[in-house]
Amino acid sequence: MIAPALFADGVTVEARERAILRDVSFSLDHGERVALIGPNGAGKSTLLRVLAGILRPAAGRVLLDDVPIATFDRSEVAKRLAVVPQQTALPFSMRVEEVVALGRLPHEAALRGARPSDRAAVAAAIDRVGLGHLMGRDARELSLGERQLVLLALAVAQAAPVLLLDEPTVHLDLRHQVEAMELLCDLNERDGTALVAVLHDLGLAAHFFPRLVIIEHGRIIADGPPAEILTDERIRETFGVEPALVRLAAGVNGG
Amino acid sequence: MTTTPVPAGARRRAVIATPTRLGRAGWLAVAGVVSLMVVLVGGIVLGSVDLAPSTTVAILAKRFLGLDLGLAWAPTAEAIVIDLRLPRVLTAMVVGTGLAVAGATFQALLRNPLADPYVLGTASGAALGAAIAVLIPVRTLFLQFGLVNTLAFVGAILSVTVVYKLSRKSSLSPLTSLLLTGYAVGSLLSAGLAMAMYLSGTGLRQIFSFLLGGFDGTSWARLAVAAPLIIGGTIAILLRARALNGFLLGEEAAAHLGVDVKRERVILIALASLVTAAGVAVAGLIGFVGLVVPHFVRMLVGPNARLVLPISALFGASLLAAADVVARMLGGVPVGVVTAIIGAPFFLLLLRRARTGYEL
Numbered sequence: 001m002i003a004p005a006l007f008a009d010g011v012t013v014e015a016r017e018r019a020i021l022r023d024v025s026f027s028l029d030h031g032e033r034v035a036l037i038g039p040n041g042a043g044k045s046t047l048l049r050v051l052a053g054i055l056r057p058a059a060g061r062v063l064l065d066d067v068p069i070a071t072f073d074r075s076e077v078a079k080r081l082a083v084v085p086q087q088t089a090l091p092f093s094m095r096v097e098e099v100v101a102l103g104r105l106p107h108e109a110a111l112r113g114a115r116p117s118d119r120a121a122v123a124a125a126i127d128r129v130g131l132g133h134l135m136g137r138d139a140r141e142l143s144l145g146e147r148q149l150v151l152l153a154l155a156v157a158q159a160a161p162v163l164l165l166d167e168p169t170v171h172l173d174l175r176h177q178v179e180a181m182e183l184l185c186d187l188n189e190r191d192g193t194a195l196v197a198v199l200h201d202l203g204l205a206a207h208f209f210p211r212l213v214i215i216e217h218g219r220i221i222a223d224g225p226p227a228e229i230l231t232d233e234r235i236r237e238t239f240g241v242e243p244a245l246v247r248l249a250a251g252v253n254g255g
Numbered sequence: 256m257t258t259t260p261v262p263a264g265a266r267r268r269a270v271i272a273t274p275t276r277l278g279r280a281g282w283l284a285v286a287g288v289v290s291l292m293v294v295l296v297g298g299i300v301l302g303s304v305d306l307a308p309s310t311t312v313a314i315l316a317k318r319f320l321g322l323d324l325g326l327a328w329a330p331t332a333e334a335i336v337i338d339l340r341l342p343r344v345l346t347a348m349v350v351g352t353g354l355a356v357a358g359a360t361f362q363a364l365l366r367n368p369l370a371d372p373y374v375l376g377t378a379s380g381a382a383l384g385a386a387i388a389v390l391i392p393v394r395t396l397f398l399q400f401g402l403v404n405t406l407a408f409v410g411a412i413l414s415v416t417v418v419y420k421l422s423r424k425s426s427l428s429p430l431t432s433l434l435l436t437g438y439a440v441g442s443l444l445s446a447g448l449a450m451a452m453y454l455s456g457t458g459l460r461q462i463f464s465f466l467l468g469g470f471d472g473t474s475w476a477r478l479a480v481a482a483p484l485i486i487g488g489t490i491a492i493l494l495r496a497r498a499l500n501g502f503l504l505g506e507e508a509a510a511h512l513g514v515d516v517k518r519e520r521v522i523l524i525a526l527a528s529l530v531t532a533a534g535v536a537v538a539g540l541i542g543f544v545g546l547v548v549p550h551f552v553r554m555l556v557g558p559n560a561r562l563v564l565p566i567s568a569l570f571g572a573s574l575l576a577a578a579d580v581v582a583r584m585l586g587g588v589p590v591g592v593v594t595a596i597i598g599a600p601f602f603l604l605l606l607r608r609a610r611t612g613y614e615l
Contacts (some may be wrong), residue, residue, distance in 0.1 A: 054511070074513050085504060092553055093554075093558075094558055098559065105500060108497055113497075
């Protein structure tokens with residue numbers, strides 16, 4: 001049996017005596033794509049940070065390619081796993097392509113800097129995310145949505161086999177939300193990139209992801225195909241909305 | 256997925272955009288080297304004693320290349336060139352290099368455009384150390400340095416260490432905590448400095464001359480002690496440009512990009528502080544070089560540390576050596592006064608030309 005790409009084994013995270021994640025186990029196969037959903041404060045982003053190896057759990061462990069992630073060098077992790085970072089204020093004026101080029105850092109030789117192959121990867125990522133028209137612009141002058149796409153391109157340029165995304169579409173308009181989702185599916189299906197995306201839009205999640213994981217109060221309460229786990233009862237109980245609102249967008253006839 | 260249609264010009268720009276900045280960086284590097292040469296010659300030729308440029312060149316050619324250019328000169332001329340002006344210009348260049356690189360490092364690491372080499376308490380630590388040295392009636396030499404220089408170095412290193420250790424006890428984010436702790440400790444040390452100055456009596460002028468900075472006491476022997484620290488530290492920082500680039504998007508993003516954040520942060524702070532402390536010990540507190548030069552360079556070539564650090568080093572060296580020449584021409588005005596008079600208006604000009612406001 002092939003080991004999963006990423007495996008969280010009984011992970012517990014506590015902050016100030018309060019458990020944020022309790023005994024969470026989660027496995028991501030090579031080439032799989034999963035949406036993490038759940039109400040605010042459920043622990044989705046925390047799980048993502050644990051999976052990325054930058055938050056060490058109080059109990060449990062995370063395996064990347066069957067090796068404890070804590071034993072890897074950070075640069076080795078970054079070659080195998082990319083994260084679309086959350087919005088950050090840039091301290092200095094920086095061009096869009098310069099931000100995207102930061103995705104190549106883990107591949108750069110310490111002394112030589114970017115090679116032609118790195119520049120090609122940056123150009124390809126910019127093209128793929130559809131940011132060609134923003135080249136040369138100061139990234140700080142862009143809209144929130146455009147900046148989100150720039151960070152997505154950065155992670156695409158990083159070209160890691162596992163990609164983690166924390167609410168990658170939150171600032172995007174409807175058309176760009178769908179396009180971003182299509183890009184993720186393309187990365188997953190054509191390049192075989194394994195994905196974990198934290199999403200708030202249940203409709204998008206159900207439509208574009210074959211597997212959903214629902215987190216509530218720091219526990220995984222359901223894990224499976226949208227049609228099976230996104231029942232009317234669950235949508236009412238966990239998310240506190242009328243199922244019709246979600247169904248309309250998703251076009252899923254489950255429940 | 257089919258990407259959004261790319262406008263016709265976009266791809267062509269894609270190819271051109273990066274080389275433009277790289278090309279500009281190349282020109283800037285050439286300009287930096289040329290200005291360094293000009294300042295080197297100017298710094299040796301100009302001074303309170305008039306020496307013809309030809310004589311100066313002949314002395315240098317004789318001494319370093321063994322060439323006899325057929326000119327005669329007085330022995331005092333040779334002493335002025337070789338023992339006074341040359342080490343002085345070189346010291347100013349080395350210190351300028353260190354301050355510019357340390358400033359660029361702190362700005363990138365702390366993600367704060369207002370950061371300078373002194374931001375984590377080096378300046379106030381050094382100042383207090385120097386003031387205490389003036390108050391102590393002991394006169395001793397340590398590696399060719401007086402007690403003032405030695406205690407300034409020790410004070411700078413101690414205060415950064417204290418700031419770093421204290422900042423780790425805070426629950427704020429590491430960078431915010433470093434900046435605020437640096438400010439708090441700096442204020443405390445400044446109070447100590449004020450007290451020392453109040454008590455110093457006739458030593459006040461000596462403390463002041465340290466605070467304003469200058470290269471009057473330079474010698475080959477002192478340069479030989481300071482240069483390895485500053486140049487070594489600078490090279491070590493240049494070798495960590497990749498990590499410094501990772502910090503541009505913040506510490507968490509840096510970790511995602513493969514930077515060992517905790518390790519790199521402490522190494523970079525230690526190196527930049529070492530370089531700063533060595534510079535301060537030699538030349539006193541010289542402001543603005545470490546703040547202005549990295550901004551100037553970044554505005555032209557972007558924030559990539561691989562370009563910003565070496566080009567800042569070149570221009571920091573030229574700027575400080577040139578400022579020292581100006582200071583000498585004006586009859587011994589403290590160099591720190593000259594850099595502030597050149598630096599502050601220049602900085603204001605940069606701020607006006609910056610297209611977007613700095614976000615703090």
